[in-house]
Structures are given as C-alpha cells and as structure tokens.
Amino acid sequence: MAKLNKIFQSIALILFFSTGLAAQEPKLTTVVATVNGTELTLAHVLDIKRQLPDQYKNLEDSVLFNGIIEQLVQQQLLASSIETPPSWLPTAMENQERNLLSTTVIEAVRADALSEAALQSAYDAKFPAGAGEEEYQAAHILLETEDKARELLKLLDEGADFATLAQEHSTGPSGPRGGDLGWFGKGQMVPPFENAVLNMEPGNYAGPVQTQFGYHLILLRDRRVMAPPSLEEVRGELEVELQNAAVEAHLRSLMDGADVTLSSDGIDPSVLSTLDQ
Numbered sequence: 592m593a594k595l596n597k598i599f600q601s602i603a604l605i606l607f608f609s610t611g612l613a614a615q616e617p618k619l620t621t622v623v624a625t626v627n628g629t630e631l632t633l634a635h636v637l638d639i640k641r642q643l644p645d646q647y648k649n650l651e652d653s654v655l656f657n658g659i660i661e662q663l664v665q666q667q668l669l670a671s672s673i674e675t676p677p678s679w680l681p682t683a684m685e686n687q688e689r690n691l692l693s694t695t696v697i698e699a700v701r702a703d704a705l706s707e708a709a710l711q712s713a714y715d716a717k718f719p720a721g722a723g724e725e726e727y728q729a730a731h732i733l734l735e736t737e738d739k740a741r742e743l744l745k746l747l748d749e750g751a752d753f754a755t756l757a758q759e760h761s762t763g764p765s766g767p768r769g770g771d772l773g774w775f776g777k778g779q780m781v782p783p784f785e786n787a788v789l790n791m792e793p794g795n796y797a798g799p800v801q802t803q804f805g806y807h808l809i810l811l812r813d814r815r816v817m818a819p820p821s822l823e824e825v826r827g828e829l830e831v832e833l834q835n836a837a838v839e840a841h842l843r844s845l846m847d848g849a850d851v852t853l854s855s856d857g858i859d860p861s862v863l864s865t866l867d868q
Contacts, residue, residue, distance in 0.1 A: 623660050626667040635663055679868040697838055704837035705830055710822065713829045718819035725777070725816050727788050730770035732756055732798075732808040733763035740799035740806040747796055753810045762805065770810070776817075784809070 619634040639659045640648065647655065730753060734740045743756050754769030761770055777785065784807060787800045791811040798808035822829075 624664050626664055629667055631663045700837050700841045701834040704833045709833055710829055713833055714822045723817045723819045726774045728774050728813040729772050729788055730810045732761045732770050734806045737799050737806050
C-alpha cells in the first residue's frame with residue numbers, strides 16, 4: 592500500500608508541474624534568447640517578421656521562427672561588439688521612429704480609403720455609362736512624295752481599288768496586305784494621321800496627309816465605340832488611385848493645421864557632400 596501511495600504522489604507531482612507549464616502561454620515579453628545578459632523576446636521576433644517582405648512571411652512558422660531568432664542573436668552579438676556607438680546613432684533612431692510612425696499612419700489611411708461603395712463611385716466617375724473609347728479601322732498608302740500621292744489620289748477618284756494601289760505602290764510595311772492597319776484607338780497614330788481619321792466618315796478616303804514617315808492616303812473602313820472595362824478589370828488601378836488620393840488629402844489637412852517653418856533657404860545644398868556626422 593505504501594508503494595502505491597508513492598506512485599500516486601509521483602503522478603500528482605507530474606500533473607501539478609505539467610499543468611503549471613501548460614498555463615504559461617507565450618507573451619510578448621517571453622524571452623527566446625539571452626545574449627551576454629541581453630534578453631531577446633517574442634516582441635522582437637514579431638517586429639522582425641512585420642518588416643519582412645511577403646515572400647518570407649509565407650515560410651513555415653518553424654523555419655521563420657528559428658531564422659528570425661538566429662538573426663536577432665547575430666545582430667545582438669555584432670551590435671554589442673561596438674565599444675563606442677557612432678555619433679549619428681541618435682539621429683538615425685529619430686529618423687527611424689519618424690519613418691515607422693508615418694508609415695503606420697499611411698497604411699491606416701490607405702486601408703480606410705477602400706470600400707465597395709468608394710470603388711463603385713470612382714468607377715462610375717471614370718467610366719460613365721456610354722462613354723467607351725472610340726476605335727478606328729483604317730488602311731493607308733504611304734508614299735515618298737506629295738506628287739506621287741496626288742497621282743494615286745486621282746486614280747482613286749476615277750474608281751481604282753484602294754487595296755490594289757496599296758499593294759502596288761505603298762512603301763509602308765502594311766502595303767502587301769492592302770495597306771490594312773487594323774483597329775486602333777486615340778493616341779496610337781501620329782497626330783496628323785489621327786486628326787485626319789477623326790474627321791472622316793467610314794467608307795471615305797482622304798489625303799495626302801504628311802507625317803514624318805511620308806505622305807499618306809487614308810481609307811477609313813469603320814469606327815466603333817468599345818465598351819468600358821468592367822469594375823473587376825480596373826479594380827487594382829482604382830484602389831491605387833483612391834489610396835493615393837486619400838493620403839494626399841490627409842497630408843493636406845495636416846499641413847493646413849500645422850505650424851511649419853522652413854529654414855533651409857540659406858543653406859548650400861553642397862553640405863550633402865561636404866558635411867559629415
């Protein structure tokens with residue numbers, strides 16, 4: 592019986608200590624390593640993780656956890672090996688704190704700027720109903736001289752086939768396919784060419800139109816209005832625009848309420864190269 596009592600006592604002690612250990616949940620102040628008396632905590636680990644690029648954050652927790660601790664230990668060893676800290680260290684720490692705090696504000700403003708309602712409103716403003724981009728289908732005959740262009744223009748007026756003339760006379764790369772340029776939108780052609788097309792009706796030809804490439808005879812085959820992109824197609828673009836606008840507005844409001852005095856007018860910018868800390 593005495594032997595059984597000792598066994599039960601031992602089991603009770605094991606359960607007591609096990610329960611105590613299990614109750615010690617990790618906290619930010621939990622020490623993960625001690626380097627020459629300096630304690631490194633889970634808070635230090637999490638801060639390093641927060642600053643890592645996304646590709647590292649996707650690593651398995653065990654790999655990332657051990658890797659960060661190893662980095663912290665090495666950094667502490669290197670940092671503590673400096674006998675006299677550099678004179679610029681306090682300034683650098685001020686800049687680092689300023690950068691971290693401003694980044695935190697920017698991230699919060701950017702996050703608050705996004706909502707489905709805001710995105711829909713931005714989309715409607717940028718792509719109002721029926722306001723799709725216009726496209727044009729055209730062909731051209733490119734010639735070196737205005738005289739040659741007018742000679743072919745006369746043949747067109749007499750009923751000559753545009754594609755045939757392009758195949759026989761055009762100096763441009765589209766000549767073999769009858770001068771066909773396919774569909775294009777505004778801004779894709781040089782200004783004189785585009786201006787001529789904008790003022791034409793489908794089925795008509797015009798010219799000569801001079802550009803840096805030579806003289807063009809242009810046939811407008813068709814024009815159409817393209818449907819605007821869907822919200823999903825431009826979601827990323829609109830999100831960036833909304834976030835940038837929100838940050839700019841927040842900065843303007845801070846500037847309007849701030850007392851800012853610039854004292855740099857009399858300072859020669861060459862101090863960046865001549866002055867050292």
